Amino acid sequence: AQTIHQWPVAEIKAVGSPLSLGCTIKGKSSPNLYWYWQATGGTLQQLFYSITVGQVESVVQLNLSASRPKDDQFILSTEKLLLSHSGFYLCAWRDRGHGVFFGKGTRLTVV
């Protein structure tokens, strides 16, 4: 069975500080991976997707970047956090025959 692990579970960061969030998926070879962002009480906004190592496509510009250094790893980062970056970040993978499956998420609070 596939498992998706996100880290950290939660972060409190200062405005202007850097950020790195990670995601690892096990049990799935060459998965399509996604980053979604959810404001408190809001819907799910897709940020990035990646279909292979080294390739990342941006969907929404939020002064964030993403990288895929390994087949099973997806990283979300920024050098300078904004207050508007606060929210819930979700990593996900897509099963061709079914849907998109999410990790447990990282709660980010920017102060």
Place this chain on the structure above:
Amino acid sequence: GDSVTQTEGQVALSEEDFLTIHCNYSASGYPALFWYVQYPGEGPQFLFRASRDKEKGSSRGFEATYDKGTTSFHLRKASVQESDSAVYYCALGDPGNYAQGLTFGLGTRVSVFP
């Protein structure tokens, strides 16, 4: 671009009530349609999907039928329980563009009271 509209932002029910959440979509092609449920502090969980007209998806007592004529995929449950309290999202995906993720509606918060 493709979009999903959920009519109800919030729904309050008593246990054993019938639940309906309306979902309508707008897409240029023939999308796959999905329902997800999200509990507080967790990632959304896949409920079910449907990919062709008149196909019914179901899981955990919830069901929805793909209606291409009315561009709808309404979620229904005959008898809700307090444990069904959560946020429900309708979503669509382009089966011809597997690389992309899903487009989600704004969500419907369901509160079930004993």
